Amino acid sequence: MPVSPRRDARDLQLYGPRLKIKIGHPLIGPPNKFRFTTADALIDTGAQRTILAPEAVEKLGLSKIDETTLIRVGGEAKADVYAASLQFPYTGFSTIEMIAVPCCELPHPLFRCLIGRDVLSRWILTYDGPVGSWELTEETGAPWVAPPEGFDPGLWGE
Amino acid sequence: MAGSQQARLAGELEYYALHKAEWLTHKTGHYVVIKDEEPLGFYPNFETAYRAGVATYGLRTDFLVKQILEHEPAFFVY
Numbered sequence: 001m002p003v004s005p006r007r008d009a010r011d012l013q014l015y016g017p018r019l020k021i022k023i024g025h026p027l028i029g030p031p032n033k034f035r036f037t038t039a040d041a042l043i044d045t046g047a048q049r050t051i052l053a054p055e056a057v058e059k060l061g062l063s064k065i066d067e068t069t070l071i072r073v074g075g076e077a078k079a080d081v082y083a084a085s086l087q088f089p090y091t092g093f094s095t096i097e098m099i100a101v102p103c104c105e106l107p108h109p110l111f112r113c114l115i116g117r118d119v120l121s122r123w124i125l126t127y128d129g130p131v132g133s134w135e136l137t138e139e140t141g142a143p144w145v146a147p148p149e150g151f152d153p154g155l156w157g158e
Numbered sequence: 159m160a161g162s163q164q165a166r167l168a169g170e171l172e173y174y175a176l177h178k179a180e181w182l183t184h185k186t187g188h189y190v191v192i193k194d195e196e197p198l199g200f201y202p203n204f205e206t207a208y209r210a211g212v213a214t215y216g217l218r219t220d221f222l223v224k225q226i227l228e229h230e231p232a233f234f235v236y
Contacts, residue, residue: 025217028209034218046236064166065208065223069232076232080166083208083223098205100223102233114235 009132015110017043017127017134022087023056023113025063027097035060036087039112043125043134047116050086050099053106056113057082068102079104086119093123093138169195170222181226193221200226 024036037059051070056062057080066081079102086096096119106112124137173195181190181200189207191198193215201207204223211221225231 026208026212028212029217044235046234048233048235051235061218063218064220065211067167067171069230071232071234073236098208100204100208104235116235 009130012129012132012134018111019043019115020089021113022089023052024060024085026083027085027095040110041113041115042111044114044116045120047114050101050116050119051106051114052084052101052103053112054103057103065100070102070104077104166220167222174222174224178226182228185226187226189223189225191221191223
């Protein structure tokens with residue numbers, strides 16, 4: 001089902017499409033008591049992999065499973081890779097129960113995660129620059145659930 | 159990466175580097191799980207490998223899950 005936050009064209013051009021996500025330990029085995037953290041994520045078609053900022057990794061105490069190399073503007077850097085789960089509140093989209101995510105500094109204050117093409121490969125993304133709107137669709141997704149009172153309206157539109 | 163983060167899995171990564179050439183001959187593309195310089199096993203995909211690691215070591219423990227490839231991949235993030 002679609003996610004259709006209404007945005008103005010200037011905001012979308014300046015800051016890009018952002019989505020509220022929940023990050024946690026992998027959801028395998030019996031239900032675990034480990035907490036989740038919520039973060040804003042930038043939908044980034046230029047990112048080959050989904051990336052987490054160090055704050056989220058440290059807050060959750062995620063387990064490290066590998067190291068890799070990230071090639072970014074300005075050069076390349078080594079990055080630790082962690083095992084995580086990703087949930088997409090208020091969208092009805094399927095939870096990703098287990099994913100390997102590299103971690104590196106994300107200097108922009110508006111987001112602590114980049115949703116890369118590894119996750120986007122599950123969805124359909126429509127980006128309308130002139131109108132300033134974007135839409136995500138997951139063909140097998142559950143119905144859209146409206147965000148609760150007090151939720152950041154700037155992130156989701158009216 | 160911070161120094162303390164680099165130290166995590168240092169032994170496992172060193173063990174992997176030592177055995178990579180040997181494993182490339184018959185396990186290319188598979189995932190190996192290593193903890194404390196001891197391989198747990200080889201698996202056809204990441205999910206199976208990670209589940210095996212959690213079943214053995216637990217969810218909140220570091221262990222290496224590494225795909226055996228001749229050239230280590232680098233990922234573009236623009």
